[in-house]
């Protein structure tokens with residue numbers, strides 16, 4: 001069993017980006033600038049956003065954190081978005097999800113300027129991605145594609161099962177893996193909460209991407225020998241033996257599944273760091289596109 005080291009791979013990507021930023025600086029160009037907007041920051045969301053800001057510092061980007069109160073109205077949030085759209089200093093930004101219940105997520109994502117939408121969540125960019133036109137790819141599926149590519153895991157003609165149909169991970173992942181591209185050309189099955197014979201399907205898979213947000217959902221009896229496992233989940237599970245009172249669990253029961261897997265991503269240190277690296281890559285692209 002080989003661990004797919006997302007942390008190391010993401011660090012390699014960050015080093016590549018840092019070299020590009022250095023060149024931009026030497027040539028007197030503009031430094032990429034990423035902003036992150038967060039509403040009513042809870043512990044987990046703030047941790048994610050802070051790691052995105054820290055990653056910017058590491059590669060030499062400028063970054064801005066817009067931390068807004070939980071009782072902010074939808075209109076006020078849309079005003080903040082408009083400010084970011086107009087701000088010529090900012091190349092790209094993300095609105096950290098989930099948003100509080102009183103705010104219409106779709107309306108907010110639609111308000112983001114597609115040219116600054118480094119998450120790739122705007123319908124214009126989802127459409128471009130689907131049609132294989134150049135655009136920002138959503139960072140998590142993009143990170144998984146990159147991880148498969150860098151570890152030279154064959155996807156062409158393989159049977160891939162994506163578990164979960166979220167707009168952020170499962171759906172775009174299923175689209176990208178089926179496309180004519182590197183780490184593509186797979187025969188993709190998307191399974192979800194209404195799938196009746198899930199185990200029958202996962203047992204036949206060469207590669208399984210699990211993106212459900214359900215701790216340790218995929219167990220050893222559901223996979224075949226030699227499978228490649230990509231675990232997107234990261235859930236805080238109560239654990240009184242830990243100082244902070246919780247541990248981080250993936251969507252995969254690591255102990256049983258890793259006994260059968262040829263390749264598997266750990267949690268933490270697998271998909272998570274890759275997501276951040278690809279967000280930086282998208283920001284660099286946004287900055288370069290602006291200069292054209």
Ligand code: GUN
Pocket residue numbers: 094095096097098119139140168275
């Ligand atoms: N919440 C969970 N994943 C993501 C992500 O990739 N981007 C944003 N903006 N919010 C998230």
